[in-house]
Structures are given as C-alpha cells and as structure tokens.
Amino acid sequence: MVFNSYTFIAFFIVMLILHHLPFTWKTKKINLLLASYVFYAAWNPPFILLLWLSTVVDFFVGRALYTQENKYKKRMLLVISLIGNLGMLCFFKYGGFLLENFVTMVNALGIDYHPAKPNIILPAGISFYTFTTLCYTIDMYHRKSQPVKSLLDFSLFVTFFPHLVAGPIVRPHQLVPQFETPRKTTRQQLMQGLFLLSLGLFMKVVLADTLLAATANTVFGFQRSLAGLDAWMGVLAFSGQIFFDFAGYSTCAIAVAMCLGFALPENFRSPYAALGFSDFWRRWHITLSTWLRDYLYIPLGGNRKGEARTYVNLMITMLLGGLWHGASWTFVVWGALHGTYLCIERLIKDRLVPKQTPNFLLLPFTFFLVNVTWVFFRATDFSTAWRMLTSIFGQTEKGTAVLTTIDLIITSTVVTLMVLIHWLMRNTSALQAAQKAKWWVLAGVWALMIIGIVICQKSGDSFIYFQF
Amino acid sequence: MLVIVTIFVAALEYYWRGRGFVPSYNDDKVLWATQRRKADNPTDQLTAFVGGSRIKFDLDVATWERLTGEKAIQLALVGTPGRLTLRDLANDENFKGNLIIDIAEPQFFSIDTVRRDKSAREAIEFYYKETLAQKASASIDYVLESKLVFLEEGRFGLTALLNTLQIPNRPGVVPPPPCPPELSTTDLRRQTSLTPMFLADPQLQKKQIAIWTRIPTNRSLLMSGDTLAAVCRGIKASIDKIRSRGGRVIFVRPPSGGDVLKNEKKFFPRQQYWDRLLEYTNTPGIYFSDYPAIANFNCPEWSHLAPADGVTFTRNLVEILQNEKGWTFPNSTKLNAKH
Secondary structure, X not given: OOOOOHHHHHHHHHHHHHHOOOOOHHHHHHHHHHHXXXXXXXXXXXXXXXXXXXXXXXXXXXXXXXXXXXXXXXXHHHHHHHHHHHHHHHHHHHHHHHHHHHHHHHHHOOOOOOOOOOOOOOOOOXXXXXXXXXXXXXXXXXXXXXXXXXXXXXXXXXXXHHHHOOOOOOOHHHHHHHHHOOOOOOHHHHHHHHHHHHHHHHHHHHHHHHHHHHHHHHHHHOOOOEOXXXXXXXXXXXXXXXXXXXXXXXXXXXXXHHHOOOOOOOOOOOHHHOOOHHHHHOOOOHHHHHHHHHHHHOOOOOOOOOHHHHHHHHHHHHHHHHHHHOOOHHHXXXXXXXXXXXXXXXXHHHHHOOOOOOOOOHHHHHXXXXXXXXXXXXXXXXXXXXXXXXXHOOOOOOOEOOOOHHHHHHHHHHHHHHHHHHHHOOOOOHHHHHHHOOHHHHHHHHHHHHHHHXXXXXOOOOOHHHHO | OHHHHXXXXXXXXXXXXXXXXXXXXXXXXXXHHHHHHHHHOOOOOEEEEEOOHHHHHXXXXXXXXXXXXXXXEEOOOOOOOOHHHHHXXXXXXXXXXXXXXXXXXXXHOEOOHHHHOHHHHHHHHHHHHOOHHHHHHHHHHHHHHOOOHHHOHHHHOHHHHHHOOXXXXXXXXXXXXXXXXXXXXXXXXXXXXXXXXXXXXXXHHHHHHXXXXXXXXOHHHEOOHHHHHHHHHHXXXXXXXXXXXXXXXXXXXXXXXXXXXXXXXXXXXXOOXXXXXXXXXXXXXXXXXXXXXXXXXXXXXXXOOOHHHHHHHHHHHHHHHHHHOOXXXXXXXXXXXXX
C-alpha cells in the first residue's frame, strides 16, 4: 500500500483509532505489527514469508551472536546471517543481472549459452529491510548494543510499516527503545505529524508526479537526439522529481510514525543546498549514507589505513551504494561518479586548499555535477545516457525540441524554487520553520498544500524508490 | 486550515456543476484494469471490444448486452490502435470470448508505436502488476468519482487545466490539442459518450472539428509494404490463438464524416489497407459504408456518434453480425424472438 492512496487513508484512520483506544501497550504493539503485515501483504502476500524468515533468523542469530564467546562459532553465526540476508537480496534483486552478465561473458568467450530469462519478482522494500536486519546482527557481533529482549519488539522494529518499504533505514537503538516503554502521542505530535504528512503528499503528488514526472519521462523516453534546452530541462525535472518523490516518502513515513507517537530519523536535509559532495551525502538519503559509512566504509578501514586506501574505500563504498539502488551498470556508474567526486574533493581539501572556508559558489557547481550523475541514475541503458549527455553538452546537431512552453515554464519555476528553498532552509527543518511561522501563514500554506493534492488527484502512483 | 480547504472544495464542485458538468469517471489504466479482469472469466459468452475511441463512443455496451444476452467489456483505449490489447487477450488462456476490433486507420496503420501504444502498454502493465491495495483504492475512488465532478482528473485535474493555457510553442513542438471538457463523459463500464452540452453547442462542435482536422498526417509514419504485411502476420497469429479457443473475431470500421473521412480515404485507400488487412489476416470485417443500416449516421464532430445514434448503430451492428456474418447469440431472447 502506498501513502498516496485512498486505501492508506482508510488504513491510517483505523490505525490511529486503534492506537488511541485504551488497550495495553502490548496489545497496541500487536496491533501495529499485524497492521504492518497487512500493509506489506497488500502488495504481494506471499513475500510476507520472506519478511518472517528474515525476522526470525536474525532475532535468534542476533541473540546467539551477542552471547557466543567462541570466536570461531561467532564468525560462523555472522556468516549465516550475512548469507541469509544478502543471499535473499542477491537472488531477488541481482539474480537476473548476474545471469545476464554471466551469459555475456561466456558468449564473449565463444560459448553458445542462452538460458531462459528468469522471471523474478522483486519483493517490495527488500533492500531496505535487509539493511535494517543486517545492522542489527552486525551490532550484535560487535556487542555495540544489547540484544532485543522480545520477538514482538524485534518484529516490530523490522516491520513497522512507516519505514518498512522505503526507509528511512532505522538502527536498533533508534527504534527498539521506543517499543520497550509505553508511549502516548501528544496533541502537538499529532498535529506536527499531520502537517508533515500533508507536506510529504504534496511533494509526491503535486510536485513529483503532476508537475515534473511527465517532462522527465518525455525527455528520457525520447529515442533521438534532443535540443540542448530540452535535455537540460528533462534532467532538471528528474532532479526535482527524484527529490520530491523520495523525500516526500520519507516525510510521510516520519509523519505517520509521529502521529502514532514514534520518532524516525531524518532522511533529507535540503540536499540541493550542498556545498560539495561530502556535504551532499550528509543531506541526501542520510540513513543510507550513514549506514554505508558505519557498516562498509569504516569496516573497510575508512581513512585509518593511509591516503591511497582511503580513496579505494571511498570508491568501493560508492560503487556498492550505486549497485544497492538497482541491478544495472548505469547505477554502478552513478555510484562511481559520486565516488570520484568525493575522492577529488578530499584530494583538494587535503592537498591543495586545506583550510579554506566553504565557498558558496560551490552550490551551483555541486548542483550541476549532481545533475549530470542523475542522467545515469534515470537512463535505462547507456545509449540513453549517452544520448542525453551529448544533448546536454551540445554535442549533437539539430536536436529535436520536444517540450512544450508550459513544460519549460513549470520545470524551471519548480526547480528554481526548490533550490532557493533548500538554500533558505539549509540549516533548519520543515517542522522548525513551521513552528516559527505565524499561525495564519502556517494555516494558509497547509491549506494550499491540501488543495494542491485535491486538484492534482494523482492517487496510487508508486514511489520511485520502491523499485530499489 | 480545514475551513479554507472545505470552502475551496465546495466552491470548486459548485463551479463545475454550475457550468453543467456531471460526475464522470477517469478513463485511465485503473478503470481499464477493472474491466480487463472480467475478460479472465473463462466463458465463451462474452465479447470484448478493442481499438481506439470510435468503438468507445459508437458501441453502446448496455444495448449490446441487452440484445445479445451476453456479457460485453469495453477495452478500447482512446488514440491507440488496439493491437497490444489484442495480443494480450490472445496470450491469455483464460480469455475464451469473442473480439471486435475497431479500425480507425490513422491509429491502426501507424508505425509510431512508441506514442500510439503508450497508454495501452501502461494499462496492460498496470493490470498485471495491480496490487490488492490498488484494487481497494480503485473501489473507493469509484464511489467518490460517482459523486464529485472535480475528481475526474482527465478533465479537471491540474495537468488538464494547465494544458488548456494557450501559450505558443517553439517551432516543431506540436502537442496534441486539448479537447474541450464538454466533449465527453465516461461511465464505470468505460462507455464514453458525447455530452448533451456538446451536442447542443455548434461552436464546441466546430472547435472539436478544428482539433481533429489540425492533427497532421505524417506520411513517413504510415505502414506500407513489408511493414504492413509483418504487422498483419502478428495480428493473424493473435487472432488464430483466439479462434483456437473457440472465439470469433471481426474487424469493424465505424463511421466518420466530413474532412476527417476525406483524409482517411486519401491517406489510407481502402484497397491498400482495409482490404489487405482482411486478406492477410483471413478475418471478416464490417466497413460502415458497405451496410446501409450503419452507413448514414451523422458524426457531430466528424469522428464519433451521438449516444442515441450509438444505440442504433449497436442494434444494427448486432443484426449484421447475426444475419450476415454468422454470429449466434444463444442467450438472446430478443433477437431469437425477432428472427
């Protein structure tokens, strides 16, 4: 079920009522867990078995990892957990990709091998909940925190519906303690939650789906060379669409949890106001970048093993981060470009201009390069990416104009406002800004957002990050 | 905040109703998928209609069901050739019904499949991927759309409203002109009809005629020779699959008029297109001008029939099918009583 659907509105109203009835805390948690399974099963009921398997295996393996003293057995347990979690992810997400590359390789060696294409359906949110359970077992291995005492709390930690299918990716210490003690939603939490829910839906329904998606789809779907203006507008439209789509989902997730009295971590912090790439990754998909930092980059050695290893570690982290987004070489290139940007930035800071204060001209430069990388993220194949790049850098003759004037006006207006608002809200959040605003301004903005959702009416379109 | 939103929504609904609009349904992939599910019912007493807009306006589903005593499902998609839907039904072993394929030459014989098949591709993909939650959402949506005019996204959504702005485009950018919102309504069974407002207003009809006649015909995108033969082979393969399961298939070329018909005749000579299609696919067809009972309708905007004429067209079409094409409708009490 997606947040921007009538089904979710009905589901959420029932959940709010149930959660505010005078049940015991345990009953409320059971309600939340059952509701989370209903929320997930509304996509494809059989995949709930995978979720159960992942939950049960990691609960018991996590506990055993924490108590096991024998180093050999402890490592074996960790390997079992890693194989279980990553094996499932590899099979469902990368099975087809691996086979396709294997076939290409053996065909290049002259072996005539053409197996049937596997028809594997990707379970919704598998990349997200795999990372959620993985960090638990790794934490247990390192004894960074206590094992979760009850299977109910652990199941709810993994399955809690607001974050289940597209994050934010939560860590045990962020959510489990909230399940262990009874919580009651305050009136302020409820109102703030409803405000954020309206904001998240506005970002998804109005800005991403209604105002930007069609332009991005037209441009990236065009099979011939494009006029430079059209290619740029398509890239900028996607840049806005991917932000509003994903940040919209995260905002809805945080909002829904807040209405139920829980706090989820922030996932976006005005990323297009970033001054450089390390700053960008502190602002974009924060829970993924911190996960990759803590469970990949630092275990690889981080910056502790010399300069050369630091760059290698950065590249490995970003390449795998790219591959996490999708089973395609275009995502790997996207990750590689970001890795390269980070390496160059680090090199400049370390060697060339070590103590320079942030230069605000870095904003347009960062935004420009981030947009170039989005070409690989959005393009379905390299020929599309190449066609787009040659069009945006003016390397094509007689590119075709495909966008209407109204498309150009909408995209340029929305993207300009987006960057401006990111800049103005660089060091604050939507809730903080709302708290500072006068009541009538807040009421007006809130009403405009809901009116926007009502007149756009695009309900039920999936979020882009569901495919990851 | 709630007061502002409530006042706005009430005013918006009042405004559209004040202009004479009544509740209608979004003719989108969700509604299409709801109808498509009915084709999965393995019965031979069912007829599906595929193609573009003409069969959606001209064929009255309720009249068809009343006369034949059989179920009918409207699967045509506006602006599409219907070939993808044909292939989808042919590959669906559960579909054992009959098929009527609407032929509007500019769509059916175009090689611009990326654009022409877009909505069909999306609808079919949505049908196969539709989740339980989406089905439940659709049910709630239908209840709301049946009560509130402004909820019809295709005519009153923000995108539709923005598209009505008359802002000149750059040379070479020629988007399809937006049809006036008064043109048509669609019901829950995907029956599309010209509205009474449209039929009563000659200016609106002229405006719509100008839209149809301004759509350019790009000769480089028309099928011919080997391409036409290859497409027909694909169509025949699909038709053969349906026939192997006991289904009957027929092509129908509904009426058009004025310069629209003149252009269709000019760019798509009957011998080169219609006759070849029938020959290549070894499938019967009904070309409107060959049958006096359906030859003389007046299309108010030169492309579609008025609802009352749609009822007559359907009645006469059923009779032609039964009397001249050998179709039988065992459940039809009305037809059996008449003949």
